[in-house]
Amino acid sequence: MQTEIIMPQLGESIAEGTVIEWLIPVGGRVEKDQSLLEVETDKVALEIPSPSSGFLTDVLIPVGQTVPVGTVLAHLNTDSPDPTVVSRVGGVVVRQMDLSPAEEDHYSPAVKQIAREHGVDLSLLQGSGGGGRITKKDVLDYIAQQDDTRKTVTRSVETEQPVTVTQDEKVLPLTAMRKMIAERMVKSRHTSAHVVTVFEADFSAVAKVRENQPLTYLPFVIHAVARAIRDFPVLNSSWGEAGIIQKRDIHVGIAVALEDGLLVPVVKHADRKRLTQLGHEVTDLAERARTKKLNPEEVQGGTFTITNHGGFGSLLSTPIIHQPQIAILGVGAVQKRTVVINEAIAIRPMAYLSLSFDHRVIDGARADSFMKKVKSYIEQEEWGQIL
Amino acid sequence: MTTGLADAMTSHEVTYLEAISQALDEEMSRDERVFLMGEDIGAYGGAFKITEGFLQKYGDHRVLDTPLAESGIVGAAIGAAMMGLRPVVEMQFADFISCAFDQIIEVAAKNHYRWNAPVPMVIRAPFGGGVHGGPFHSECPEGWFFHSPGLKLVAPSTPYDAKGLLKAAIRDPNPVIYFEHKFLYRRIKAVLPTEDYIVPIGKAEVKRTGGTISVITYGAMVHLALEAATVLEKENIQLEVVDLRTLIPLDKETIYESVRKTSKAIMLHEDNKTGGIGAEIAALLAEDCFDSLDGPVLRVAAPDTPVPFSTPMEEFFLPKASDIVAAARMLAAY
Numbered sequence: 001m002q003t004e005i006i007m008p009q010l011g012e013s014i015a016e017g018t019v020i021e022w023l024i025p026v027g028g029r030v031e032k033d034q035s036l037l038e039v040e041t042d043k044v045a046l047e048i049p050s051p052s053s054g055f056l057t058d059v060l061i062p063v064g065q066t067v068p069v070g071t072v073l074a075h076l077n078t079d080s081p082d083p084t085v086v087s088r089v090g091g092v093v094v095r096q097m098d099l100s101p102a103e104e105d106h107y108s109p110a111v112k113q114i115a116r117e118h119g120v121d122l123s124l125l126q127g128s129g130g131g132g133r134i135t136k137k138d139v140l141d142y143i144a145q146q147d148d149t150r151k152t153v154t155r156s157v158e159t160e161q162p163v164t165v166t167q168d169e170k171v172l173p174l175t176a177m178r179k180m181i182a183e184r185m186v187k188s189r190h191t192s193a194h195v196v197t198v199f200e201a202d203f204s205a206v207a208k209v210r211e212n213q214p215l216t217y218l219p220f221v222i223h224a225v226a227r228a229i230r231d232f233p234v235l236n237s238s239w240g241e242a243g244i245i246q247k248r249d250i251h252v253g254i255a256v257a258l259e260d261g262l263l264v265p266v267v268k269h270a271d272r273k274r275l276t277q278l279g280h281e282v283t284d285l286a287e288r289a290r291t292k293k294l295n296p297e298e299v300q301g302g303t304f305t306i307t308n309h310g311g312f313g314s315l316l317s318t319p320i321i322h323q324p325q326i327a328i329l330g331v332g333a334v335q336k337r338t339v340v341i342n343e344a345i346a347i348r349p350m351a352y353l354s355l356s357f358d359h360r361v362i363d364g365a366r367a368d369s370f371m372k373k374v375k376s377y378i379e380q381e382e383w384g385q386i387l
Numbered sequence: 388m389t390t391g392l393a394d395a396m397t398s399h400e401v402t403y404l405e406a407i408s409q410a411l412d413e414e415m416s417r418d419e420r421v422f423l424m425g426e427d428i429g430a431y432g433g434a435f436k437i438t439e440g441f442l443q444k445y446g447d448h449r450v451l452d453t454p455l456a457e458s459g460i461v462g463a464a465i466g467a468a469m470m471g472l473r474p475v476v477e478m479q480f481a482d483f484i485s486c487a488f489d490q491i492i493e494v495a496a497k498n499h500y501r502w503n504a505p506v507p508m509v510i511r512a513p514f515g516g517g518v519h520g521g522p523f524h525s526e527c528p529e530g531w532f533f534h535s536p537g538l539k540l541v542a543p544s545t546p547y548d549a550k551g552l553l554k555a556a557i558r559d560p561n562p563v564i565y566f567e568h569k570f571l572y573r574r575i576k577a578v579l580p581t582e583d584y585i586v587p588i589g590k591a592e593v594k595r596t597g598g599t600i601s602v603i604t605y606g607a608m609v610h611l612a613l614e615a616a617t618v619l620e621k622e623n624i625q626l627e628v629v630d631l632r633t634l635i636p637l638d639k640e641t642i643y644e645s646v647r648k649t650s651k652a653i654m655l656h657e658d659n660k661t662g663g664i665g666a667e668i669a670a671l672l673a674e675d676c677f678d679s680l681d682g683p684v685l686r687v688a689a690p691d692t693p694v695p696f697s698t699p700m701e702e703f704f705l706p707k708a709s710d711i712v713a714a715a716r717m718l719a720a721y
Contacts, residue, residue, distance in 0.1 A: 110650040110681035130721050136650045136681035 003052050003076040007061075009069050010041050011296025018176045022169040024056045028075070037073070043263060043299040045292040054078045060208035063132065086114070110136045118143050124171050129185050177261040188323045192239075193359035195319045196358045199371045203334050203349040209275075209383045210256045217351075218308050219278035221331050223386070224227065224377035226250050226271035229304060232370040234362055236303045238324035244361055253302030253322060254282060256289040257312075262320060263289040265303040266335065275387050306331060310351060326361045329374070330354035401579055404572040406546035407511075408437050410553035411475065413583065415445055418473060423559055424460050425477030425511075434479045434681035435513065435572060457486035461510065465562075467510040481566065482526040495562040496537030502643040507560045509553070514542075515607055515657055516705055517570040521696035527606075527658035527689075529566055529721060533634055533667065537547035539588055540634035542566040544609035546577040548632055550633055551586030559588060566634075568607040575610070580637050591638035593645065597625030600715050601645040603668055604655035605631040608706065612655055615711035624719045626711075642668060643676055651718050657706060660688035682721040685714050 007017050020038040022162070024030045035047040036056070042229045054076035061073045109124055111134055114121050118139075125142050127134035165171055174182075206220045229250050237246040252270040256263050265285035267278060288294050305322045310333035317330040332352035339348050353374060357367045401409065415421045422445075423438060429452040432439030442450045453460045457478060464474035478484045483493070491510070498504045516525035532538050539561050543549040549567065556563035594609055595616050602612040611628045616626035627647050631638065646652045652672055654665025665686040672684050687710050695701050 088388070108650075108681045109678045113678040135721075 001054075001079045002057075003054060003078075004072045005036065005048075005051070005076060006228065007039065007047060007069050007071045007073055007075040008069050008165050010039065010044065010046060010115055012131065012258070012387045013300065014041050014043075014069065016066050016068045019061050019063050020045060021063060022056070022059055022074075023047070024050075026056055026059055029053075029055050040176050041296065042176060044294050046296075050076065052076060052078070085114040090139050106135065107134060111139050114139045114143075119167070121167060121170075124165055126173065154216045175260065177258075179382055181262060184323065185320050188320050191323055192321045192326070194318070194321065194356050195359045195367070196354055196356050197364065197367050197371060198316060199353045199355075199368075199375050200350055201353055202339070203351055203378065205379055205383050206383050207349045209387070213276070213279075213387065215275065215279045216282070217310075217331070217334055218282055218306070219275050220282075220378060220383070221306060221308075221329070221353075221374075222252050222254070222267060222278050223273075223275055224374050225304065225306060226252060227327060227377050228373035230271055230274075230372055231373050232366065234366065235327050235357075235370050237326055237361060239358065247303045249303065251301050254285065254324075255305060255307040256286045258290055263294065263299060264305060265289050265294055265298050266300065268301070275383075277333060305329070310334065316352050317354050321355065321356055321358055326358040327367070328356050330356070333377060400573055400576040401546055402573050402576050403543075403546045403549050403567075404435060406550035406577075406579060407553055407567055408439075409499070409579070410550040410557070411438065411441070412444075414473075414475075414543065414554055414557045415449065417443075417583075418557075419449075420471065421475060421624065422451065422467075423475050423477065424451045424453050424464055425673040426453055426455055426460075426479045428452060428477050433477065435569070438477070452698040457483050458490050461487040461490040461495065461621050464508050464510075464523050465490060465498070465506055468506045468562075469498065469504050473507055473509075475509045475511060475529070475557060477511045478513070480520070480524045480526075480569075481512035481528050482510055482523050484510070484528055484564075485531075488531070491532070491562070491564075492619045493537050496535055499561070500537060505514055505560045506562045508562050509556045509559075510564045511553075512564055512566050513569045513572075513688055514693045515568045515570055516701060517607065519696070519698055519701060520569070520694070522693035525694035525701075527566075529564075529634060530658050530663050532564055534662075537562070538635060539563040540566065541588060542568070542605045542634055543586070543632060544568070544571070544594075544630050546575060547579055548592075548630075550579060551584055552588065552632065554583075555585040555588050556684050558585065559679065563588070566606065570607045571610075573685060574623045580628070586632065589633050589636045589638055591629055591631045591633065592640040593627060593641065594630045595626065595628040598649055599623075599625040599627075600651045600653060600718055601627045601629055601649045602611065602655050602715075603629045603631065603642055603643075603645075603665070603709065605664075606657065608655045608657055611706060611708045612711060614708040615715065617713055618708065618712050619719075621718075624715055624718070626715060631664075637668070637671075639671065639675070642671070647679040650679050651721070652680075653711065653713060653714050654684065654686045654688070655706060656686075656688050656689060659691045660686055661691050663688055682718050685718055687711055687714050 010017055012193045016291040017039040020040045022037050023035050030036050032053045033049045037048050039046055057075050057077045061067055061181060079329045120139060122134055125134050125138055129135040151310055186352050233246055236250055237244050250271040251266045251268045253264040253266045267281050276316045304325055305328040307319050308331045309317045310331050313333050315332040319328045319330045321328050334351040336347050337350040338345050355367055355371050428438045429442040429450045455535055463703045465475045467474045484504060498506050515526050529540055532540055541552045543552045553565055556565050595613055604612050612628045616628060619626055627645050627649055654668055656663055656665050665688055669684040685704050689704055695704050
């Protein structure tokens with residue numbers, strides 16, 4: 001019996017996914033619920049379990065290809081004739097060649113030879129052969145393309161120049177995440193009328209609580225922000241053609257830096273949670289974001305975003321709004337600074353809070369009023385009571 | 388002239404078998420030192436009727452029916468060759484050649500080396516399967532001789548090559564084993580030149596050009612490779628079919644030129660896979676064309692068993708066009 005493996009729906013608004021890795025080789029056996037392949041969407045990477053037991057007889061979508069949800073990716077067969085046999089030459093079994101991903105520097109003699117002759121840096125090429133192997137044709141095509149490019153560039157300098165890669169440059173292939181970030185950031189810049197306002201907050205009260213609690217600064221900020229949003233619900237909205245759509249629920253997204261990229265897991269109903277709970281959630285979400293273990297719904301539905309750029313020592317920032325939200329708060333590094341309090345100079349743990357907001361939706365006065373609230377909640381003395 | 392004796396003067400299509408007949412006839416007419424020996428080749432005209440009419444035309448001193456003793460036939464031919472004649476010996480089936488193994492390997496192949504005595508003789512060996520002949524009438528014994536220095540081996544795939552190579556073999560001053568494929572005898576036809584021609588020994592021919600994969604083969608398998616090429620053409624996999632024609636001496640130049648172009652190669656033969664001619668060529672490619680290879684060198688060949696008699700089993704045993712197609716697809720995707 002044959003079963004189709006399809007690209008699953010990985011979340012409500014997700015329309016497509018990229019095959020990152022087949023965890024079972026072609027011809028290999030997989031048990032029901034055993035991980036069969038890894039799929040990446042713009043926000044998450046997930047291992048997809050096999051819907052049934054069987055042999056992976058053919059893979060239709062190779063690694064690296066992005067396809068719409070519902071696309072047939074492969075076939076499973078419950079019965080297997082010797083799955084490695086692809087042909088019988090009168091009893092001589094011709095076995096499937098090993099087309100598994102080649103080692104990074106494994107090139108055929110022909111490929112090496114041509115690369116040597118033409119001075120091609122093979123690390124710049126994408127292979128089209130089995131397992132992504134760079135074939136002779138790939139190298140020849142690359143050389144031909146380089147020749148064309150050189151010609152094009154010398155011919156017309158005014159027109160958009162095709163990307164040329166010289167000997168001392170290197171192409172880092174775009175991941176699905178990189179492409180998505182690039183697309184979204186540029187789009188956001190073109191969508192919202194970004195304005196940044198910066199406040200400075202005194203974290204003394206927070207620091208005091210932290211002396212006895214294993215909490216970072218972030219849960220305090222989330223708490224303060226969620227509370228301030230309750231005061232100014234328009235911050236919890238999005239722009240629509242019909243009008244400004246104000247959201248009832250407060251879901252705060254937290255930007256988490258990855259090795260190459262960024263994810264924004266969401267703390268749902270941030271205004272209803274106690275500090276300790278926020279602390280646990282933030283730690284858990286960040287950890288799972290870094291290990292790509294988030295569920296799709298955990299990166300969806302945010303209504304406001306906080307980016308904790310201060311974690312890397314940054315003081316101020318001009319963050320880009322996470323569409324379709326209307327504001328994002330950047331939290332700078334908490335540093336001890338000299339401040340003037342009641343005509344006296346004091347040393348206090350201070351941090352700059354940078355709010356990027358969409359001027360289409362709110363004006364400066366509203367944004368600053370909101371920030372004033374955020375600041376006051378951070379500086380409040382009652383932290384100990386809302387642990 | 389009788390029906391079996393081909394008429395060299397006409398330009399109509401002739402079969403592979405008739406081409407062999409024509410070559411023998413023409414060489415016997417041209418050179419009176421040429422004579423034939425074999426089992427039932429005279430009065431009966433040969434098991435496949437290749438020499439039908441020859442006895443009447445050339446007489447019993449040039450068309451000799453022999454006892455069933457291959458070692459004796461070859462031994463006598465070696466002696467005649469050393470004394471200045473040009474014997475052409477027929478093995479009724481190539482399978483029986485093993486009876487003459489000692490004479491071929493120890494005497495014919497070594498005489499010139501040992502004491503400068505050339506042995507200009509031809510052994511015709513009807514070989515190959517696909518004719519429901521069973522294990523003793525279907526073999527491909529070329530591998531044994533391929534391994535033995537001092538012989539020349541040829542294996543034509545077309546009527547043109549069959550005639551031209553046999554004439555070249557008869558004129559060659561060395562012992563030549565001429566492997567003629569029984570399956571092709573009456574299955575393929577061609578119009579041949581009316582004038583005298585030879586196909587030089589040691590020259591392969593590209594029977595079809597293509598850029599994706601070189602298929603290196605000989606004998607009846609050439610036609611399978613061409614069939615596979617037609618199928619694969621639609622998938623943009625272009626096979627280049629190299630017909631070796633001569634197995635010894637190998638035309639390395641043509642083989643290498645093709646593989647250096649395509650960078651991928653399939654060895655195809657009807658002989659057993661192990662230790663066959665494909666294995667040797669694969670080794671040569673590894674030695675001399677390593678820098679040109681862009682994929683593993685594959686062999687498509689018969690299994691290491693006797694040729695089965697049963698029709699379905701024989702069909703299973705013999706390489707098929709679909710086997711070449713499968714191997715080529717795999718190699719193209721590599």
